[in-house]
Amino acid sequence: MPEAPDLTFRPHHVLCALGFQGNGYSDRFTANMARIVDNRLRAPGGDAVMIRIIGETDDICGPCPKRRGRLCTSQARIDRLDRAHAAALRLKPDEHLSWGAAKARIRARVPPGSLATLCAGCQWRELGFCETALQRLHAGMD
Numbered sequence: 001m002p003e004a005p006d007l008t009f010r011p012h013h014v015l016c017a018l019g020f021q022g023n024g025y026s027d028r029f030t031a032n033m034a035r036i037v038d039n040r041l042r043a044p045g046g047d048a049v050m051i052r053i054i055g056e057t058d059d060i061c062g063p064c065p066k067r068r069g070r071l072c073t074s075q076a077r078i079d080r081l082d083r084a085h086a087a088a089l090r091l092k093p094d095e096h097l098s099w100g101a102a103k104a105r106i107r108a109r110v111p112p113g114s115l116a117t118l119c120a121g122c123q124w125r126e127l128g129f130c131e132t133a134l135q136r137l138h139a140g141m142d
C-alpha cells in the first residue's frame with residue numbers, strides 16, 4: 001500500500017505550486033494556497049510531503065471561486081493543461097510522490113523556456129513567476 005498522501009494535486013498544480021508567489025483567484029483561495037505551498041512544501045521538511053495525483057478538483061481548488069463541485073468553470077482549458085502537464089511530467093492517475101520527487105521530475109523533464117507551450121492559456125504565466133521559479137530550480141537554488 002502506498003503511503004497515505006498529505007495533499008492531492010491535479011497534474012498542472014505541481015508547476016503552479018513551484019511558481020506560486022501569492023497570487024490567486026480570491027483572498028480565500030490565496031490563503032489556502034499559501035498554507036499548502038509556503039507553510040508546507042517550502043517549509044523545512046517540505047520535500048517529504050506526499051502528494052497524490054488526481055484528475056479532478058484538488059486541495060488547491062478547494063476554496064476557488066471557479067470550482068463547481070468536482071469541476072471547474074474553465075474545465076476544457078483545465079483539462080488541456082492537466083493533460084499537457086501529466087504527459088510532460090509522466091504523472092499517472094493516483095500516483096503518489098513526494099514534493100522532492102515532483103521537483104526532481106520537473107528538473108528532469110521541464111526545461112527553462114518551455115512554459116509558453118506547456119502552460120499555454122494560463123493567465124498567471126505572463127507574470128513571469130513560474131519561469132523564474134523554474135530557472136531557480138534548474139540552477140539548484142530550490
Ligand code: SF4
Nearest residue numbers: 061064066067072078
Ligand atoms: S481555476 Fe479551476 S482548476 Fe484552477 S484552482 Fe480554480 S477550480 Fe481548480
